[in-house]
Amino acid sequence: MSLSNAPEGQRRLFLALWPEESERQQMAKLAAQVAGRRQVRDANLHLTLVFLGATTPDQLAAYQTALADVAIPNLELALDRYGYWPQPRILWLGSNRTPPELYELVAELHRRLRGCGFVPERRAFQAHITLARRFNGSVPTELLEMPVRWQVNEIALVESLSSPEGSRYEVVRRWPEG
Numbered sequence: 001m002s003l004s005n006a007p008e009g010q011r012r013l014f015l016a017l018w019p020e021e022s023e024r025q026q027m028a029k030l031a032a033q034v035a036g037r038r039q040v041r042d043a044n045l046h047l048t049l050v051f052l053g054a055t056t057p058d059q060l061a062a063y064q065t066a067l068a069d070v071a072i073p074n075l076e077l078a079l080d081r082y083g084y085w086p087q088p089r090i091l092w093l094g095s096n097r098t099p100p101e102l103y104e105l106v107a108e109l110h111r112r113l114r115g116c117g118f119v120p121e122r123r124a125f126q127a128h129i130t131l132a133r134r135f136n137g138s139v140p141t142e143l144l145e146m147p148v149r150w151q152v153n154e155i156a157l158v159e160s161l162s163s164p165e166g167s168r169y170e171v172v173r174r175w176p177e178g
């Protein structure tokens, strides 16, 4: 059983890059190597583009209309580095050269969502995949010899649900429509 992570009548949502099984397995393998047992489940690995938060049905309808014809670039993300944020103690996987097209995509998503009254967060977008939380280990500083090569050509609208095992994510839909 899963429950919404949002107030009654709303859904907790975010836009993300959602890995295919093969990339997910590669990310999970790296996470296991560096962090061992950890808080983030393999099935939850993703890259958040825009956190929408608690969303009403009307807002969701407006967002979907605004995003209907958004162009998604074809790009390759070479996941070749780890990073660490001490405050939340997050170990993440990212790229030493995130393609500019990804930043442009996030800016375009913000532009479209602003048109529906959405207020994007002020923090600059940092492309990252959270591998572990409450991480205490040592963070590899050298670049990965064998980066995970992630071919991106779509974005996903994802719902955050709470289950007895913790947060669980469910892809609601994707763009472009397949």
Ligand code: ATP
Pocket (backbone or CB within 6 Å): 005, 012, 014, 048, 051, 121, 160, 166, 167
């Ligand atoms: P939990 O909060 O239950 O520990 P979670 O953080 O995985 O689990 P959510 O809080 O629903 O689940 O977050 C979904 C995604 O949105 C994650 O990638 C998370 O990092 C990101 N996110 C959550 N809150 C914010 C926020 N305030 N600003 C930006 N991104 C956020």
Ligand code: MG
Pocket (backbone or CB within 6 Å): none
């Ligand atoms: Mg959270």
